[in-house]
Amino acid sequence: MNIKGKIYLFTAVILTGLLLLSGCGRRNSHGNSIQIKGSDTMVNLGQAWAELFMKMNPSVSIAVTGGGSGTGITSLINNTCDIAEVSREMKGEEIQMAKSKKIDPVEIKVALDGLAVVVNPANPISQLTMQQLGDIFSGKIKNWKEVGGTDEKIVILSREVNSGTHVYFKEHVLRKGNSKGTEEFAPEALLMPSSQAIADEIKQNTSAIGYYGMGYVSKNEKALKIAIDSNSPFWLPTMENVMNNSYPISRPLYMYSNGTPKEMVKQFIDFVLSTEGQEIVKKLDFVPIKL
Amino acid sequence: MKYPIRKIKEYIIEKIILLSAMTSIVIVLLIFIFLLKEGLSLFGSISLKDFLLGRNWYPISNPPQYGILPLIMGSILVTLGAAVISIPIGIGSALYIAEIAPRKTREILKTGIELLAAIPSVVIGFIGMITLNPLIKNLFNLSTGLTALSGSITLAFMAMPTIVSIAEDAITAVPRQYREAAIAMGATRWQTTRRIVAHAARPGMIAALMLGIGRVIGETMAVMMVTGNAAIIPHSILQPVRTLTATIAAEMGETVQGGSHYAALFAIGIVLFIITFLINGVADIYLHRNQKRGTKK
Numbered sequence: 001m002n003i004k005g006k007i008y009l010f011t012a013v014i015l016t017g018l019l020l021l022s023g024c025g026r027r028n029s030h031g032n033s034i035q036i037k038g039s040d041t042m043v044n045l046g047q048a049w050a051e052l053f054m055k056m057n058p059s060v061s062i063a064v065t066g067g068g069s070g071t072g073i074t075s076l077i078n079n080t081c082d083i084a085e086v087s088r089e090m091k092g093e094e095i096q097m098a099k100s101k102k103i104d105p106v107e108i109k110v111a112l113d114g115l116a117v118v119v120n121p122a123n124p125i126s127q128l129t130m131q132q133l134g135d136i137f138s139g140k141i142k143n144w145k146e147v148g149g150t151d152e153k154i155v156i157l158s159r160e161v162n163s164g165t166h167v168y169f170k171e172h173v174l175r176k177g178n179s180k181g182t183e184e185f186a187p188e189a190l191l192m193p194s195s196q197a198i199a200d201e202i203k204q205n206t207s208a209i210g211y212y213g214m215g216y217v218s219k220n221e222k223a224l225k226i227a228i229d230s231n232s233p234f235w236l237p238t239m240e241n242v243m244n245n246s247y248p249i250s251r252p253l254y255m256y257s258n259g260t261p262k263e264m265v266k267q268f269i270d271f272v273l274s275t276e277g278q279e280i281v282k283k284l285d286f287v288p289i290k291l
Numbered sequence: 292m293k294y295p296i297r298k299i300k301e302y303i304i305e306k307i308i309l310l311s312a313m314t315s316i317v318i319v320l321l322i323f324i325f326l327l328k329e330g331l332s333l334f335g336s337i338s339l340k341d342f343l344l345g346r347n348w349y350p351i352s353n354p355p356q357y358g359i360l361p362l363i364m365g366s367i368l369v370t371l372g373a374a375v376i377s378i379p380i381g382i383g384s385a386l387y388i389a390e391i392a393p394r395k396t397r398e399i400l401k402t403g404i405e406l407l408a409a410i411p412s413v414v415i416g417f418i419g420m421i422t423l424n425p426l427i428k429n430l431f432n433l434s435t436g437l438t439a440l441s442g443s444i445t446l447a448f449m450a451m452p453t454i455v456s457i458a459e460d461a462i463t464a465v466p467r468q469y470r471e472a473a474i475a476m477g478a479t480r481w482q483t484t485r486r487i488v489a490h491a492a493r494p495g496m497i498a499a500l501m502l503g504i505g506r507v508i509g510e511t512m513a514v515m516m517v518t519g520n521a522a523i524i525p526h527s528i529l530q531p532v533r534t535l536t537a538t539i540a541a542e543m544g545e546t547v548q549g550g551s552h553y554a555a556l557f558a559i560g561i562v563l564f565i566i567t568f569l570i571n572g573v574a575d576i577y578l579h580r581n582q583k584r585g586t587k588k
Binding site: 070074077078091093094097152153154155160161162167182184187188189190191192193197200201204205207208 | 347349350351352361420421424425428434435436437515516519520521522523531533541542543546547548549550
């Protein structure tokens with residue numbers, strides 16, 4: 001009985017201790033690990049860089065997770081990651097928030113991404129102007145026959161608002177880069193949780209149109225040729241066309257670190273910007289910032 | 292000398308058990324306080340009426356518009372659809388399992404239905420997206436199959452286990468004498484089941500429906516994958532909708548902590564909390580009524 005009593009007491013003490021301890025689970029950001037978080041567009045890229053870097057430096061471990069550019073910035077601000085991968089520039093509101101939490105985000109451009117506008121391969125349309133694109137995605141053009149296609153209602157597929165791709169597309173295609181623009185995605189636009197979800201819907205729907213990074217285009221979807229206006233030539237989203245700036249919808253991809261990168265984070269970013277790092281960019285169908 | 296140690300021991304154990312009993316209540320309270328704290332700051336910049344009845348949800352525009360009427364309508368439509376599908380099937384299977392099925396069939400059916408509850412919602416959503424979506428598109432000749440109906444069907448499957456197992460318990464709990472008396476009076480088996488058993492088990496069955504619906508309205512992942520997430524006020528069940536839960540899940544990652552979008556999502560959380568609280572409250576009232584009746588007889 002006495003022994004049993006002691007066991008009970010002991011258990012009680014341990015349980016209470018655990019309850020108290022559970023409040024202290026903060027991440028220890030130092031040691032040999034780098035946390036990378038952010039853009040879903042860049043998550044494969046980050047993973048590929050991380051794998052090669054870890055092979056070259058076996059003592060380092062790097063964890064790469066997605067969730068969206070906003071997610072990455074939020075965790076950089078909350079100090080739960082070392083590098084945020086972001087497929088748009090940081091917003092003023094975010095920079096202020098970071099400053100108020102004593103975080104100093106430093107921007108590093110690591111690659112370029114062409115955004116492909118995709119339709120089902122059975123769709124007869126193969127090229128559109130920026131004006132037409134803007135009108136389709138904002139809901140002014142509702143039927144494919146208005147741009148020379150079949151008499152079918154256009155189904156607009158967009159990414160969710162936590163996606164840097166969504167923001168970029170709104171600012172540069174719908175609003176044509178005009179920061180005072182008021183164009184919005186049509187309320188009928190279907191907001192899909194991932195690029196893959198858009199690809200899946202495009203594959204089985206001949207009246208759908210969507211957009212995502214050109215690295216995601218497969219044979220089940222057709223990338224459209226895009227022109228700045230009806231007097232300009234139409235361009236396919238290929239690596240050459242993005243690099244020489246003729247394809248009109250491309251954007252820079254960034255990494256943000258807290259303060260100028262130091263130690264391991266600096267090593268990693270130097271590697272990303274090296275020839276080897278940029279080789280990986282090419283391999284994953286993104287566009288390197290330099291050759 | 293043994294006595295005080297025993298007393299202390301019992302005292303400590305009693306308090307620990309009390310603590311565990313209180314934990315969930317305290318956590319619920321803390322969650323609610325947290326929701327209120329984060330969500331209410333929104334109403335400094337926008338009125339409650341504009342929030343609940345606004346028709347435009349453009350959270351990242353400048354200035355942002357936080358009208359959640361399309362989201363509320365979306366949640367209600369999907370939930371109603373799921374209820375219409377799952378209630379008849381759920382009650383039907385509960386009656387069959389409890390009243391008619393032979394023992395062996397009953398065991399197989401019960402296990403099967405419980406297995407359905409074990410499938411993760413993301414898997415159900417994925418299957419719905421790949422199979423249901425093209426089916427509905429072709430069946431109704433729509434431009435896309437990502438509609439409220441797809442969400443309703445997917446969610447009906449997720450509500451079914453809850454409805455069936457709780458309703459089945461309620462039916463099994465109806466005293467044997469009721470059935471015997473009815474049959475002795477010359478009632479057929481169907482008459483007994485319909486008029487006597489179903490009637491006596493009604494409070495429990497209503498509780499089952501309410502809990503099933505509570506599960507549906509709070510479900511996020513499956514619904515986000517199959518409903519298209521377009522924030523428009525739906526005019527039919529064959530249109531895409533965006534639900535309250537999907538909005539929170541899809542947008543939380545983007546928000547700046549403490550910003551107005553962040554507060555708006557927490558305010559949606561408050562709305563959801565109130566809705567599920569009401570549904571569970573109603574279910575609880577019926578469950579208690581059932582218990583009282585049971586003890587009286």
